[in-house]
Amino acid sequence: MIRVRFAPSPTGYLHVGGARTALFNWLFARKNGGKFILRIEDTDPERSRKEYEERILEDLKWLGLHWDEGPYHQSQRLEIYRKYARRLLDEGRAYYCFCTPEELEEERKRAMAQGRPYKYSGKCRNIPPEEARRRVEAGEPASIRFKMDDEPFSYDDLIRGRVNFDLSLFGDFVIMRSNGIPSYNFAVVIDDHEMGITHVIRGEDHISNTPKQIKIYQALGWEPPKFAHLPMVLGPDRSRLSKRHGATAVFQFRREGFLPQALVNYLALLGWSCGEKEVMSTEEMIDCFDLRRVSRAGAIFDHSKLRWINHRHMASLPLERLARMVKEFSSLPYDLEFLTLAVSRLREEAYTLKELASAIVREMDYRPAERVSREEILVVKALEEELSSGEEISKAIKNVSRRTGKRGRALYHPIRVALTGRSSGPDLSFLAKLIQDASARGYTLSPLERLREYLRWWWKGSTE
Numbered sequence: 001m002i003r004v005r006f007a008p009s010p011t012g013y014l015h016v017g018g019a020r021t022a023l024f025n026w027l028f029a030r031k032n033g034g035k036f037i038l039r040i041e042d043t044d045p046e047r048s049r050k051e052y053e054e055r056i057l058e059d060l061k062w063l064g065l066h067w068d069e070g071p072y073h074q075s076q077r078l079e080i081y082r083k084y085a086r087r088l089l090d091e092g093r094a095y096y097c098f099c100t101p102e103e104l105e106e107e108r109k110r111a112m113a114q115g116r117p118y119k120y121s122g123k124c125r126n127i128p129p130e131e132a133r134r135r136v137e138a139g140e141p142a143s144i145r146f147k148m149d150d151e152p153f154s155y156d157d158l159i160r161g162r163v164n165f166d167l168s169l170f171g172d173f174v175i176m177r178s179n180g181i182p183s184y185n186f187a188v189v190i191d192d193h194e195m196g197i198t199h200v201i202r203g204e205d206h207i208s209n210t211p212k213q214i215k216i217y218q219a220l221g222w223e224p225p226k227f228a229h230l231p232m233v234l235g236p237d238r239s240r241l242s243k244r245h246g247a248t249a250v251f252q253f254r255r256e257g258f259l260p261q262a263l264v265n266y267l268a269l270l271g272w273s274c275g276e277k278e279v280m281s282t283e284e285m286i287d288c289f290d291l292r293r294v295s296r297a298g299a300i301f302d303h304s305k306l307r308w309i310n311h312r313h314m315a316s317l318p319l320e321r322l323a324r325m326v327k328e329f330s331s332l333p334y335d336l337e338f339l340t341l342a343v344s345r346l347r348e349e350a351y352t353l354k355e356l357a358s359a360i361v362r363e364m365d366y367r368p369a370e371r372v373s374r375e376e377i378l379v380v381k382a383l384e385e386e387l388s389s390g391e392e393i394s395k396a397i398k399n400v401s402r403r404t405g406k407r408g409r410a411l412y413h414p415i416r417v418a419l420t421g422r423s424s425g426p427d428l429s430f431l432a433k434l435i436q437d438a439s440a441r442g443y444t445l446s447p448l449e450r451l452r453e454y455l456r457w458w459w460k461g462s463t464e
Contacts, residue, residue: 002034003196006060006067007188009041010053013249016301017203017233017241019063020267024230025201026065027268027289037195038070041188043181045075059250063260064282072195074187081182084190084220085144085175089129093219094175096132096142097124119171120145144176146186146216153211158199158228159294165211173212185209189216197225201291204229228291231271234298241301253306257329257354262310270299279312307351314356319344322356330357334364338441345430363434364444368457369421376414377458379404380451383415387448393432418454419447 006022008014029036038060042048057071088094097120104120111118124132125147136142150168157163175186182190188209192200207229217224235245242248253263265280272295274280274288314322323339326332330353332339342360350356372380382403386396401411416428419435432447439446445453 001198002029002032003037003198004029004034004201005037005039005192005195005197006065007039007041007191008056009044009047010049010056011044011047012052013251014056014059015241015248016250016253016263016267017248019059019065019250019263020233020270020299021202021230022060022065023063023264023267024272024289024294027286028199028201028291029068030286031289034198035068036065037072037197038067039072039191039195040070040074041184042073042075043078043187048075055251059254062254063250063264065264069195072191074182074191077187077191078180078182080194081187081190082176082180085182085186088146088175088219089144091219092129092147094144094146095125095127095129095172096136097145097172097174098127098132098135098140098142099123117169119169120173122172125172141178143174143178145172146175146212146219148172148212148215153214155210155214155224155227157207158226158291160204160207160229160296163207163210167211170211175216185212186216189213189220192225193217193220193222199226199228201228201230204232228294231295232298233270234300236300236302238298238300245301255354257352257357258306258310259313259325259353262313263306265313266306266309269305270301271295271297279309279316311351314347314350314353322347326353326357326360329353332357332360334360334438334443335441338437338443341437342434345426345434349426363420363431364438366445366450366453367421368418368454370417370423371458371461372414372417374462376410376417377455379406379411379414380418380455380458383418384448384451384455387451393436393447394429397432419450 004025006025008018026036028034040053042053060067085094089096107121108118124145132142148167148170152164153167154162154164173185174183176182210227214224233241235241250263254260261282264282265285268280268285269278272289272293274285274293277284277288280288317325319340320336323336323343326343327334327336327339334342339360342363343356346359346363347356350359379400382400383396386399387393391399397411397415401407404411412428413423416425416431417423419428420431425431435444435447435450438444439449
């Protein structure tokens with residue numbers, strides 16, 4: 001059975017790049033009837049935070065990326081890593097290193113001065129194992145390094161094809177630090193093997209780790225999983241996506257009112273495609289997903305495209321469901337029936353739940369702000385008179401047109417400004433009915449009250 005994993009580090013919030021990696025693993029598992037495992041890589045006690053982990057789990061659930069096993073925690077598996085490190089020591093595939101941080105820093109400086117890439121000199125490689133054990137037992141701090149060979153090396157990547165490396169540039173690397181904490185490259189191999197991971201799908205920034213990990217697999221006599229490295233998520237300037245490009249954490253998009261299904265849809269398009277189809281349901285993405293469709297080129301994160309996809313998903317929702325989502329998102333004090341009415345027209349000009357909620361509030365929160373001309377104020381006054389007589393608003397507007405001879409913009413512009421406080425917006429006839437319905441519920445001023453307030457405001461400004 002196919003088994004994949006997502007292994008975030010709880011040292012920060014879930015980045016959209018990490019969410020995209022989780023999504024591709026989840027889609028691959030669901031498409032192939034496999035399992036999606038969640039593992040928390042929390043072996044950095046100084047930077048790992050429980051609140052980050054809780055937020056990561058919450059964001060994954062919100063996105064609908066539910067895991068089948070886990071979450072497993074590396075911090076609870078330390079003895080397992082130490083057991084395998086001792087095995088490599090006993091078999092001569094690893095050795096104790098007593099070099100201090102200061103000595104290693106000197107090595108790096110010499111390499112830089114000579115204009116060559118740094119790799120560990122191997123200074124402690126030839127210390128007799130018996131001597132090394134005596135020094136460790138005497139309390140001397142020591143890390144454990146893996147013996148890396150310098151033979152030609154390559155592996156087959158499911159996305160990038162054959163990838164070649166010059167192992168002579170790597171040097172022996174640390175698998176266990178002197179404090180007993182495993183390095184990333186060692187812990188991930190042990191975990192993936194013990195958890196039965198068959199495919200490792202991750203970002204291309206991990207390509208350079210792959211030779212080290214495969215060598216550890218081989219040293220322990222294990223079959224490595226298949227590897228697939230996804231293209232990086234980039235900003236519009238083609239640099240790695242970061243905070244300077246705007247929102248990058250999943251919870252930030254949630255706060256902005258993006259739908260989880262829309263964000264998942266957009267993340268799937270970052271480096272993958274399903275032909276010409278862009279707006280998709282989760283079921284359609286699962287059905288279409290294939291690693292062979294993943295691009296090698298970096299994927300540009302386009303906020304405008306995300307907004308467009310979110311708009312399309314909002315437009316496809318049943319009105320009452322969207323109204324419920326707006327209410328849950330914003331806690332607006334309006335009943336569901338009224339919200340459904342408001343959403344039915346206002347959603348056309350809104351691209352997120354936040355914008356839709358703001359549009360509803362804007363229509364309810366009446367404040368005169370734009371002055372019409374002296375000629376136009378006569379249209380407003382005529383409409384106020386019609387409504388005062390008890391006429392229904394759509395009929396009243398027709399009467400004003402007949403009384404004043406005004407048509408088109410000359411008629412509707414001053415009425416819109418007086419009723420809404422703005423010169424543009426959704427269909428005026430709908431807005432008038434929405435305002436009337438809202439006023440009957442006590443949510444805002446009635447059309448007549450708005451016109452009277454506007455006239456007072458307008459005349460006051462004219463006499464000052």
